[in-house]
Amino acid sequence: MTNINEILSEANELVPRISFEDAHSLLDDPNTIILDVREGQELRESGKIKGAIHVPRGLLEFIFRPEDYVEDPEKMKILVYCAAGARAALAAKTLMYIGYKDVFNLGGFKEWVESGGEIEVV
Numbered sequence: 001m002t003n004i005n006e007i008l009s010e011a012n013e014l015v016p017r018i019s020f021e022d023a024h025s026l027l028d029d030p031n032t033i034i035l036d037v038r039e040g041q042e043l044r045e046s047g048k049i050k051g052a053i054h055v056p057r058g059l060l061e062f063i064f065r066p067e068d069y070v071e072d073p074e075k076m077k078i079l080v081y082c083a084a085g086a087r088a089a090l091a092a093k094t095l096m097y098i099g100y101k102d103v104f105n106l107g108g109f110k111e112w113v114e115s116g117g118e119i120e121v122v
Contacts, residue, residue, distance in 0.1 A: 012087040014096060018104040020115040023079050031075040033066050036105070037082050037091040043122040046109060050118035057091045061098065071100065081106040
């Protein structure tokens with residue numbers, strides 16, 4: 001039987017972690033999506049990264065259609081974040097499993113804020 005630490009370790013090995021600087025440099029690319037996989041209450045309490053699409057991790061496979069948000073799906077990059085990075089890693093692993101190629105773990109919302117990233121109130 002596999003435990004959560006093993007699952008997270010596998011996700012972290014599979015999904016590249018992207019730095020604030022590298023992520024920020026991709027934001028001008030119209031084929032980059034920022035995906036917030038936290039729960040709605042978390043967004044209401046703290047806001048979200050400016051321009052992020054909100055899809056709770058539990059609904060990802062059912063309602064996330066990134067092709068609706070980008071100019072060229074073949075060049076799409078998906079940056080996933082949550083509160084601390086664990087759910088982002090698991091969500092990104094899921095996205096890779098269902099066929100998305102350029103998927104990155106952006107980490108946690110707090111890291112973004114502390115690095116000076118823009119946010120918006122929900």
